[in-house]
Amino acid sequence: MVSKVSDTHNDAALKQLDVLRRLGISGRAEITFQLSENLREIVISGIRQRHPEYSQRQTVRAILAMTIDKNLLADIAAAYGDCV
Numbered sequence: 224m225v226s227k228v229s230d231t232h233n234d235a236a237l238k239q240l241d242v243l244r245r246l247g248i249s250g251r252a253e254i255t256f257q258l259s260e261n262l263r264e265i266v267i268s269g270i271r272q273r274h275p276e277y278s279q280r281q282t283v284r285a286i287l288a289m290t291i292d293k294n295l296l297a298d299i300a301a302a303y304g305d306c307v
Contacts, residue, residue, distance in 0.1 A: 231239075243251060270277065270285045277285065287296055 246254070266286060266289070267282060270282050274281070274285070287299075291299075
């Protein structure tokens with residue numbers, strides 16, 4: 224039995240595991256980097272759709288607000304001011 228998400232059929236989970244094993248570590252790393260880049264683009268797109276008036280800096284701040292602890296973000300803003 225393969226550990227899997229509850230909505231994945233066992234045969235599909237086994238096939239996915241087989242494919243991932245055959246990809247090797249570099250192939251799995253490449254997929255990870257692609258997924259990370261795709262997620263970054265989706266997040267930026269969502270922010271820009273909700274706030275088309277945002278500058279690049281405001282978009283970056285919005286991303287940081289979504290991903291960094293608010294206390295840490297406040298400390299960074301206090302230390303670096305307009306650089307963030």
